[in-house]
Amino acid sequence: MSLYLDNAATSFPKPESVYESINRALREVGVSPGRGGYRRGLEATRLLFETRESVAAFFGIDDSSRVVFTHSATESLNLAVLGLVRPGDHIISTSAEHNALVRPLHRAAQRGAEITWVEADRRGFVTPEQIAAALRPSTRLVALGHCSNVTGAIQPIAEIAGVARRAGALLLLDAAQSAGMIPIDVQAVGIDLLAAPGHKGLMGPQGTGILYVAGGVELEPLVVGGTGGYSSGMEQPSAMPERFESGTHNLPGIIGLGAGIEFIRTVGLDAIRKREEALVARIMQGLGALPGVTCHGPLPGEPRGSLVSFTAEGIDPQSIGFRLDHEFDICVRVGLHCAPAAHRTIGTYPDGAVRVSPGYFTTDEEVDAFLGAMGAILRSR
Ligand SMILES: Cc1ncc(COP(=O)(O)O)c(C=O)c1O
Structure with missing residues (x-):
C-alpha cells in the first residue's frame, strides 16, 4: 500500500x-x-x-x-x-x-x-x-x-x-x-x-x-x-x-x-499530540538538511499543527508531488490547498507548495522513506 x-x-x-x-x-x-x-x-x-x-x-x-x-x-x-x-x-x-x-x-x-x-x-x-x-x-x-x-x-x-x-x-x-x-x-x-x-x-x-x-x-x-x-x-x-x-x-x-x-x-490527546510533534520535527529537520528546500510557516518552537508545507528551488510543487506518487508511491498534497490567500500571505502563490501531513499511525521509517525520496528527487531536479 x-x-x-x-x-x-x-x-x-x-x-x-x-x-x-x-x-x-x-x-x-x-x-x-x-x-x-x-x-x-x-x-x-x-x-x-x-x-x-x-x-x-x-x-x-x-x-x-x-x-x-x-x-x-x-x-x-x-x-x-x-x-x-x-x-x-x-x-x-x-x-x-x-x-x-x-x-x-x-x-x-x-x-x-x-x-x-x-x-x-x-x-x-x-x-x-x-x-x-x-x-x-x-x-x-x-x-x-x-x-x-x-x-x-x-x-x-x-x-x-x-x-x-x-x-x-x-x-x-x-x-x-x-x-x-x-x-x-x-x-x-x-x-x-x-x-x-x-x-x-x-x-x-x-x-x-x-x-x-x-x-x-x-x-x-x-x-x-x-x-x-x-x-x-x-x-x-x-x-x-x-x-x-x-x-x-x-x-x-x-x-x-x-x-x-x-x-x-x-x-490520550497528549500522547497523540506528542507523537505528531515528534514526526513534524523529524520532517522539518530532514527537509531543512536538503539543499534549496524552504519549510514555510511557524519557526521551530512556535505553535504548529501536524503538517509541514515546503517549496524547493528549481522544481515546482506539482512535479514533486507527481514524482513522489509515481516513482515512490508516496501521497502528499500539492498546490494551493483550497487556501489561495494563505499562499499569497506566505509568498507561494500561484504555484503553491508541497504539504506533508503525518498522522498518529505514521512511523519514523515512513518519514525517513519520504525524506530519502525527496533527496533523490532533488538530486535529479
Ligand atoms: C482549515 C480547513 N477548514 C475546513 C476544511 C474542510 O473540511 P471538510 O473536508 O470536512 O469539509 C478543511 C479541509 O481540508 C481545512 O483544512
Whole structure:
C-alpha cells in the first residue's frame, strides 16, 4: 500500500475499532435513529445520542443537544456563517482561511454583510491586537481557523476569543486542523460556534462533521425537512439538535466517529499530540538538511499543527508531488490547498507548495522513506 502523508486532508488509516464499529452499525443496527418506534430504532437513537454525548464531553460542552451532526466541516461552516449573518453585519476573518470558510463568508458579503480580512504574517499568524483593531460597533462575528491547513500556524485563540467577547461579537472557530490534535474546551475558551470534521483528527470516516452552537446563539437552518419527531406542522422545529438535522442521519459514520473519539480518549490527546510533534520535527529537520528546500510557516518552537508545507528551488510543487506518487508511491498534497490567500500571505502563490501531513499511525521509517525520496528527487531536479 502507498505511503500516506496527507492526513490533513483526511486521516488514514483509521483505528481498527472505527472499521469494526461501522461494520457492526451497518450489519447489526442498520435502521435509522429517531424514526420507527420499534425497539431496533430506539437502539439506533441510543447510539446516536451516545456519540453526541461523547463529542460534547470531548470539547467541554455541557449540553449535548447543542452538538449538530453534519457531513463535513464545510457544511458546519456554511451553517454557522449563512445561518447567522444578516445584511449589515460586520465580520472579521483572516487571510489564512480555507475556502470552506472563505466562500460562505464571500456569499454572506454578497447578501449584504461586510467583511474585514486581517492579514496574517509571513509565518501564518494573526494577533489579538489585529483583531481588536478591526472591530466595529456592527461586528457580529469573528471567524477564523484554529490551525492553518497551509502553514500549520496555531492561532492564539484564547486571546482572540477574549477580544471578541469584550466587543460583544461571537467567535466561530474552524477546528478542521486541530480537533483531535489540540485540546479544545469551548466553554473555557469562549467559543460560540465550533466547526470540525469528523474524518480528520477525530479519526472518524468521511461524511462526518459537527457544529457546536452555544446556548442563546440563533441560526437559521439551511436545510429543512423531516426530523423524525415534531411531524405535525409545516414549520421546521425549533428544538435542538433536530432544527439542523433534517433527513436520515449518517448513522454508520456517526458511530464510527464515536469510536474514533473513544480511541483518542484511550490513547490520550497528549500522547497523540506528542507523537505528531515528534514526526513534524523529524520532517522539518530532514527537509531543512536538503539543499534549496524552504519549510514555510511557524519557526521551530512556535505553535504548529501536524503538517509541514515546503517549496524547493528549481522544481515546482506539482512535479514533486507527481514524482513522489509515481516513482515512490508516496501521497502528499500539492498546490494551493483550497487556501489561495494563505499562499499569497506566505509568498507561494500561484504555484503553491508541497504539504506533508503525518498522522498518529505514521512511523519514523515512513518519514525517513519520504525524506530519502525527496533527496533523490532533488538530486535529479
Ligand atoms: C482549515 C480547513 N477548514 C475546513 C476544511 C474542510 O473540511 P471538510 O473536508 O470536512 O469539509 C478543511 C479541509 O481540508 C481545512 O483544512
